Amino acid sequence: MMSSQDRSEIAFFDVETTIPARTGQKHAILEFGSILVCPRTLVELDNYSTLVKPSDVSLISLSSVRCNGISGKDVASAPTFAQIADRVFDILDGRIWAGHNINRFDCPRIREAFQEINRPAPEPKGTIDSLTLLTQKFGRRAGDMKMASLATYFGLGDQSHRSLDDVRMNLEVLKYCATVLFLESSLPDVLTANSWVSPNAITRSRGNRKASPEVTGSNNGTPSSSSLVKDHQVTPPQNNSFVDNHPILSLMTPGLGDCELNLAEPGSEPAPDPFNMSPLSNLVEGGCIRPDDTIMETSSESLNLSTANSSNTFRDCIDFLKPDEISVPSITVVLAPGFNGLHKLQILHKNSVFHVCCNHMKVRFGISTKFVDYAGRPRLSFVLDASPDLCQILDACDNLAQKRSLDSGSSSDWRPVVARKAGFVNSPTIRLHIPTVWDGNNARLSTEIYQKESSSTQRVVFSRYDIAELDALLAPGTFMDVYFSLDPYDYQQNAGIRLVAKKLVVHS
Missing domain, CATH: 2.40.50 (OB fold (Dihydrolipoamide Acetyltransferase, E2P))
Incomplete structure (x- = not known):
């Protein structure tokens, strides 16, 4: 991968894991894949992927094999996570992390894996969870918004459930979504006339089902439920103009405190928080x-x-x-x-x-x-x-x-x-x-x-x-x-x- 001194790239990553067979059993990482992407050109600069041998190969159940196709035989000669930990840390630490559903799945798996080998886990300076943010900004046009559904929606083929393939597909999905939203914002009266969800769609809160305008920026009011998570109190890029107009970085989850990104107009009322789950x-x-x-x-x-x-x-x-x-x-x-x-x-x-x-x-x-x-x-x-x-x-x-x-x-x-x-x-x-x-x-x-x-x-x-x-x-x-x-x-x-x-x- 690139020099550890260069932290400007976006690290798209994905892990494939075992599926717990009983209550209380943890996921074991079977594969790690990542690509480093230039935030200005969206060009893939480098990549890394490897199968990972879990400490207990018997954790690979038939359900796991059906999900990602990785069997015990496949990982028999693969390195353990402890053996690739340095590489994974160098790829992720201090960079923007991106992936589909990473806040709820991939990020916790990475932290658990480092905890199991008694090492500090890498920390991001920003996160882009495409499941949460595309659901907010792109609506439910692709149904359940799973990666396979999004890939089908845009005609990108079938999801392989292998790490490197999935992160590359994730980047392509983001490009397509960002392009559609950009085009719709250019000619909203024409391009959104027959759209399921317009760029300025009225969304409904799960709590009270009352309509509220969708917003694209954070606010200075009550922090969102997602931003209250300690592990995701991260620092976004400081160039607001660049971030605001960037097709990918505009989706990034900002941090809190002095580093909070405020996209509201001066003197305007704080925008409603799309992630506020109190209702x-x-x-x-x-x-x-x-x-x-x-x-x-x-x-x-x-x-x-x-x-x-x-x-x-x-x-x-x-x-x-x-x-x-x-x-x-x-x-x-x-x-x-x-x-x-x-x-x-x-x-x-x-x-x-x-x-x-x-x-x-x-x-x-x-x-x-x-x-x-x-x-x-x-x-x-x-x-x-x-x-x-x-x-x-x-x-x-x-x-x-x-x-x-x-x-x-x-x-x-x-x-x-x-x-x-x-x-x-x-x-x-x-x-x-x-x-x-x-x-x-x-x-x-x-x-x-x-x-x-x-x-x-x-x-x-x-x-x-x-x-x-x-x-x-x-x-x-x-x-x-x-x-x-x-x-x-x-x-x-x-x-x-x-x-x-x-x-x-x-x-x-």
């Missing part, structure tokens, strides 16, 4: 939280536990059915309209959306924080023993949803909702997720929690956020009545049904 709380309180929305979770504060008399505040309009009220032949799975014109799976009972209520369920494992969101904040969940009646219903939902997923063209690895571990086939379990909403500096649970005693039931009110307090309340062996939704998901080659807790009644 999501309205969606959660309305009982409409979706699997992808649960990523906005945090454990940044401690909290005190208090109780209040329960009332009829819970969503009476939601149809919760007990297992004996559910007829398996009446369960269907359909493709329903989702966000931004996309479709997602929806599970129905007698042609109506339904939620499940199960009484006297036993906690097998308490609160887990091993799952995290893109910012490294814990996503809370716990494990319950599942009765045979409930397993029969969930297995039926699983089978129907998986078939519908395959019929719709998904190639993601399906994860069963009921866990049956070897040696414990007669003790099936389910994982229940407790969504947490982060609103500014405050975190709160969206699940309603009650404590039931012999003579009364009281609402548990969390005034501050303390996972340890919640873990003590939901300790192993505790019995509770559980109200939950069934939310299908398909994300990063993993698909399944996520069970989301709406209400918990803990038996004292």
